[in-house]
Amino acid sequence: MLTAILMTTAAGLSTGLGGLAALLSRRPTNRLLCFSQGFAGGVMLTVSLSDMLPHAVEGYRAVMGRPRAVGAAVSLFFLGMIVALLLQGCLPEPKPEKLALAGADRNAGQLLRAARSAIITTAVILLHNLPEGILTLFTGYANPEFGLTLTLAIALHNIPEGIAVSIPVCYATGSRWKGIALSLLSGLAEPVGALAAFFLFRGVITPLFLNGLVAAIAGIMSFVSISELLPESFAGENRAAAVAGVTLGVLVMSGGIYLL
Numbered sequence: 683m684l685t686a687i688l689m690t691t692a693a694g695l696s697t698g699l700g701g702l703a704a705l706l707s708r709r710p711t712n713r714l715l716c717f718s719q720g721f722a723g724g725v726m727l728t729v730s731l732s733d734m735l736p737h738a739v740e741g742y743r744a745v746m747g748r749p750r751a752v753g754a755a756v757s758l759f760f761l762g763m764i765v766a767l768l769l770q771g772c773l774p775e776p777k778p779e780k781l782a783l784a785g786a787d788r789n790a791g792q793l794l795r796a797a798r799s800a801i802i803t804t805a806v807i808l809l810h811n812l813p814e815g816i817l818t819l820f821t822g823y824a825n826p827e828f829g830l831t832l833t834l835a836i837a838l839h840n841i842p843e844g845i846a847v848s849i850p851v852c853y854a855t856g857s858r859w860k861g862i863a864l865s866l867l868s869g870l871a872e873p874v875g876a877l878a879a880f881f882l883f884r885g886v887i888t889p890l891f892l893n894g895l896v897a898a899i900a901g902i903m904s905f906v907s908i909s910e911l912l913p914e915s916f917a918g919e920n921r922a923a924a925v926a927g928v929t930l931g932v933l934v935m936s937g938g939i940y941l942l
Contacts, residue, residue: 700844
């Protein structure tokens with residue numbers, strides 16, 4: 683059990699490694715915001731459509747035919763999108779007086795949009811990390827050898843997710859350390875959530891339940907990417923930076939998914 687816990691913790695902490703990107707960035711600019719929002723959108727959309735949704739379909743295929751498996755996974759995917767739509771209006775609007783102005787060219791409207799994107803990205807990636815942590819812990823507990831492979835795969839694709847969290851937070855607050863802290867916090871959802879699930883719901887959590895949860899969260903992540911991150915990225919003054927961010931996000935996540 684200790685080995686499985688260490689695997690899950692290592693996978694989660696890798697999100698914090700991505701968060702260290704905030705330390706490498708200079709003073710936050712509008713160009714960096716456009717790039718990071720595009721990057722976050724590309725990362726989240728790619729991992730949702732190229733990894734999480736196909737994973738759910740394959741999981742359902744083990745107990746039902748392909749058409750039913752696709753139908754179940756896609757239905758839960760769209761249910762996740764509906765949930766995200768309903769929750770979108772419930773998110774708190776950041777107050778201008780709590781945001782750190784880091785330059786004369788950054789007005790209150792830009793900061794509010796950046797802060798909202800930062801809140802949404804952090805919350806959704808934290809939510810996304812919960813089933814990953816459960817999957818890693820249960821797999822490592824049942825089969826340590828396969829669990830190690832899964833830990834490596836998740837750790838590598840958690841790094842760009844950490845970047846996707848830290849840069850928008852850094853821009854919105856003017857604090858690099860807050861960006862790092864929140865990226866680390868989103869990663870720690872993996873071991874914490876996994877341990878809670880293991881001890882409280884061990885008899886309830888099944889592969890079918892996890893596959894359904896993965897499909898629904900993929901829908902939430904896709905909705906956030908399409909409705910928040912990508913529009914905000916291209917609404918800025920640096921469309922070239924937005925295009926570069928989306929492209930790099932897609933390439934990084936695709937490479938991590940297909941190489942592993």
